[in-house]
Amino acid sequence: MARLATGVMVSALIRAAETAGGSVMVLARGDITAGGILLLTLERGANPRFFERGVGPDGRASLISSGPAEIANEGAATAYWRRRRERDSDLWVIELDIASAERFAAETIGDG
Template sequence: MAESQDNARLTSAILVNALVRRTNAAGGFAMVLVKGDATSGVILIQALEKGRESGLFERVSNFAGGYALMRCGPSPEDGPEALATYVARRRRSDPDLWIVELDIPEAERFAAETIC
């Protein structure tokens, strides 16, 4: 009997843990800013490079049945206040949300390789 696709999915906690470990092993810095639902919480990546914001990305399902990272939230040029407001609004509407900060070159690509 074939295992269903739902049973084959990795939990959010496992994906976040893998991302943090892989980032640290590659010489970058990763920190879980907000811990969400261990099983199926949405994952947001706050990407930085050498301490400078490079964007906010959300892990979303795609039409092929897999996952991708999609840019979301305000532009880094909008400043830290805009980011804080966006994150606070998202947390109010989704208390199961994970937020992970990655400071590594090409953080978006690095995260996509790990969790998508």
């Protein structure tokens, strides 16, 4: 089965979030075809958490918790994703602010 290009998944996430009343900001663009996706999720600007699209225990694409368990402030969040980008310039970094952000992202790009 062909894998959907990362740029297509990011575009779908942006459209879906905006349609659902959320906001999305591309913090860093990665490889349009095969780059990874790191999500910084927020709910009404609070409760920041990182997730990334990866392979789950069942071998299917899924959303996996990533990064620090507690993020003290915006500066700490920015420092984390910038360190990740230093090691992987193909990585997309997306900020998603929407109700039930983790569930929304998993349903939109988790097993796409």
